[in-house]
Amino acid sequence: MQQQADKIIQTLKSKGVRVTPQRFAVYADLLARSDHPTAEQISSHFNQDVPTSSQATIYKTLQALRDVGLVREVLLEEGVCRYDANIDPHHHFRCQSCSEVEDIAWEQFQTPNFQGLRPGLQVNHYELTLHGYCDRCQSA
Structure with missing residues (x-):
């Protein structure tokens, strides 16, 4: 656990991001998630028990995390703007019923042919x- 925290701190510092409790917590939370939360969902998650961070924070x-390429x-x-700490190239699938978002491996699709685009x-x-x-919504 401490090793993961040290890695997060080192990553933030290596990108020139000042490490604050909020930045650490938000980045750690995003790294542990795959659901592509909104800022409101992140704020709600952190403030469930005791309000600790404003939505503006x-x-x-x-x-700040986006500007340095970590998110x-x-x-x-x-x-609706969602956030993802997986910065490796990948695609997304979004369920039209429950709005769940899932990562799709980049290699799943061939590179499109951009030759047909208009000049310029x-x-x-x-x-x-x-x-x-x-699959959950299809079976419901």
């Missing part, structure tokens, strides 16, 4: 978002 922490914003639905467009990054129904 959570947003500022997420922005990425995931936009899978209109008006240059692709620097892409990811696929698949929408459908998860």
Whole structure:
């Protein structure tokens, strides 16, 4: 457990992020999750028992982590920004019924052919978002 905490602290410091209890807690929480929570969900999680962090602090922490490349914003639905500490290239599947989000391995799909794009467009990054129904919702 201490080894994991030391690794998180070292990672934050290596990116020039000042280590605060909130930054440590938010980053550690995101590393342990795969559900791509919203800032509101993170705030609610931390403040379940005793309010310890304002929503503004959570947003500022997420922005700081995003700015140094430790967290990425995931936009899978209109008006909802989710956060992911998995910064390796990957795609996403979003269930249209329960809104659960699941990572899909990058290698699962072949690289699209960008030759057909109109002249002048240059692709620097892409990811696929698949929408459908998860196995839990299909069986319900």
